Amino acid sequence: MTEKVFIYKDNKAIIICQKCEKSKAIDVSEELGSKYLVQLQHKCSCGYLVIVLLERRKRHRKITNLKGAYRCLVSEKREAKGSMTIQDITRAGLSFMLHESASQKLNMGDNLLFEFHLDDKSRSLIKKEGLISNMRGPYIGVEFSSVDLYDRALGQYMFS
Secondary structure, three states, rough: OOEEEEEOOEEEEEEEEEOOEEEEEEEEEHHHHOOOOOEEEOOOOOEEEEEEEEEEEOOOOOOEEEEEEEEOOOOOEEEEEEEEEEEEEOOOOEEEEEOOOOOHOHHHHHHHHEEEEEOOOOEEEEEEEEEEEEEEEOEEEEOOOOOOOOHHHHHHHHHH
């Protein structure tokens, strides 16, 4: 089974053997410049061949299917709002798909307010504000206006 591994500040990735659970930090500096998907193979001291994909994103991204609502104050001073499905989320932003054809009302840089419930045990309510950073048809990427590193519910959800 192939797993993703993240790069740490010192350009090292930690590979964990799926058989014996030993870990080893390896230098991945040479692979950082590649614009293609990087797959690494590492032979563990137990003899097991570990195959990993190098994840070069800065933050862990969780794939979701969360329903929610957005509200936007557009430049013409009229409000655009609607329902959405969050496709993936990080602590710094999210990507969502519109439920209706409201994409013509939204523009790059628009400020949005989001409200949605996580699908965790307590159905935590999340309210965030962010700016549209990219648009691909019905898919919209947003960077949160502030990254709250102490948002306990979202932090626990990201790594559950």
